[in-house]
Amino acid sequence: MVRDRSVFTEAEQETIRHAASQILAHPAFRASERSTRLFRYLLERALLSDDEVLKERRIGHEVFGREISYDTSDDPIVRNAASDTRKRLRQYDAEAGSGLPVHILLGPGGYALEFRFEQAVEHPAEKVAEVASVLPEALPAARPPRATGLARPGGSKLPWWIAAVATAACILFGLAFFWERQELRSGVTALSDNPLWSPMLNSGKEIFVCLGHAGNTDPQEAPTNPTSVAMQRITITDLKAYTNISGFLQMNRQNFQMRTDNQTTLLDLRDRPTVLIGIGNNQWALRLTSNLRYHFDFSHADPKNPQRAVSIVDSEHPGQTSWIVRSGLNATTDSDYAIAGRLLDPVTGGLILYVAGAGTVGTQVASEFVTQSAFLTRLPESLKNPRTNIQVVLKTPIVGGIPGKPEVLATHVY
DSSP: OEESSOOOOHHHHHHHHHHHHHHHTSHHHHTOHHHHHHHHHHHHHHHTTOOSOOOHHHHHHHHHOOOTTOOTTTOOHHHHHHHHHHHHHHHHHHHHGGGOSEEEEEOTTSOOEEEEESSOOOOHHHHHHHHHTTSOSSOOOOOOOBTTBSSOGGGOOSOHHHHHHHHHHHHHHHHHHHHHHHHHHHTTTTGGGSTTTHHHHTSSSOEEEEEOOOOOSOTTTTTTOHHHHHHHHSOHHHHHHHHHHHHHHHHTTOOEEEEEGGGOOHHHHTTSOEEEEOSTTOHHHHHHHTTSSEEEEOTTOOTTOTTOEEEEEETTSTTOOOSEEEOSTTOOOSEEEEEEEEEEOTTTSSEEEEEEESSSSHHHHHHHHTTOHHHHTTSOGGGGSTTOOEEEEEEEEEETTEEOOOEEEEEEEO
16 A cells, blocks of 8 residues: 555554665665755655645755755756655665565655555554454343353353454453563663663754765776665675664654765764764774773774784773784684773764774674663663763674674773
8 A cells, every 4th residue: 555645653653764764774875965865854744744745946945955946947956866866765675675564665756755555554552442343332241150150051151252352352452561561671662761872862952973984995896886886985884883873763763864974074063962983984983082091003904914903902001902803814803892982072062972893893783782772771870961971892702704792891981
């Protein structure tokens, strides 16, 4: 069933927002800030159930900063962005296949998103109400029990359909209770109060996410393979970390904006909560965290050095050299190291949360540490004070290129 401007249930809105976060994390959208901005705008308008037809001039003004009276025939930015967004949505939909709970597309000739749900999205409580609606309005009053037992005369029992419906209702009530318990257990409804995140999520400001960027590894490939170019702009581990962070922010209904570090200025970071992803390829992460107690040492990371390595250094114990990842010729590693932290930065004036790894999976693991309730619930309550800073050094085993559960090696709260 295809729907455009409609009133969505709360469950449908959650499904749409989760699907949108996956779309925005796809390389097809990461490569186009223009399509990302337009898609976010159209999505929010759709979720607001705004029946007003979206006009090209209004979109140009509200999304791309054009004058309210600009000439759309001379400046086709909205039409071009819409055409590009349609193609990228179709590309994502084709690659994702038929298993998506909802397909989001932009139809031709307009600016209203279309939503095709594979099946009805319902809250368990809605199912209970549905079953309850078929129950009789009132059951006959129960007869007093006879001395001979509970059986009715002739051994007759309640009609089977009443028993079946009553049983189904009980089961669905149980499922509703279980679903609510699972939602609470997952932390989705409680993480906004977590000490690490609460000062940022409750700031009332949009969160800025800054990713490190990767240079072109094969210049000959760039003109012929746009997908490859997109992947070169963001490394795989940073992309996975961004997916974790953006999914977490979406579940907590937090507005955010993303740019790569080479597109970010100090003005973007000033006086707002920020998330920095990556380190060796993120100039802002390097600048703002290099003077902290735990920091990365790239002095032996020259690609021409056959013994190249990246390590985490403890400024208070500089002789400690065990937190190191080697990546030189014939180097093998069965573990990676990372830092997850938060600080109130004096340069930007805002809270900065950062996740960074020494090797190929460290950044991803650090992002899991700051977004999963199993780890977040262990952090100190003192972090609810935005002036309290923290650094956590992590280690993760690697088996077949897949990271394992992170282990906390050191914590510094200051």
